[in-house]
Amino acid sequence: MAKAVFRTEGLTKIYGSGDVEVRALNGVDVTLYESEMVVLLGPSGSGKSTFLNIVGGLDTPTSGTVHFRDRELTAYSERQLTRYRRDHVGFVFQFYNLIPSLTAWENVALVTEVARDPMTPDEALALVDLSDRMSHFPAQMSGGEQQRVAIARAIAKRPEVLLCDEPTGALDSKTGILVLEALARINNELGTSTAIITHNATIQEIAHRVIFFIDGKISEVKTNETRIRPSEVVW
């Protein structure tokens, strides 16, 4: 039986108040497990990013709890949340946020210099199949390559969880598949628990489980009996 990494109970996030109140999350109870890959699907505004930001310690809920293993994240101080993000979580966003004046290797080294038990930038870049692009600057790389540098940067500190918000959102199918292959490889080889938000419903078939959001709630959680390889995803 896989161990839980995250467990949320009654997770609720309300923005604004009165007439302009938005319930971004409205009572979400879900458990994510060690080493699993989950895809989060749902219409725009259904609460996916809010959920990911809260479990990643970037945001806090209005009510409800989040446990990371046996610790209650929702009881953490700002300082504890900062340490939690630094030590345990890797983030990948739609836009790569690389530093333009640094090479791929240097962008990853920025993280490995401050992490507790990092891999080397060479190892992290090899995992995303970029060993031959280490001395390139972001402007000399395709979008998919830049995203893979961002993934190498996120996993170089060996985080237990990798949270990806639309990692292929800005990419065409060919480069998007290479990004998904990098994420699948990291999940397989390092056992990193991985959550991926996407608007491309076919990506759900690469996951162990799929979590559907509607109006700030989870409408369905589906377990895939068979999974497809990233190379089989169609856009």
Ligand SMILES: Nc1ncnc2c1ncn2[C@@H]1O[C@H](COP(=O)(O)OP(=O)(O)OP(=O)(O)O)[C@@H](O)[C@H]1O
């Ligand atoms: N900082 C904020 N202030 C006010 N409202 C917000 C804020 N962040 C999100 N919301 C609102 O909360 C709701 C959920 O947003 P969220 O970004 O979590 O949805 P999403 O499912 O990730 O959408 P998308 O697929 O478009 O990224 C939306 O109605 C959004 O407008």
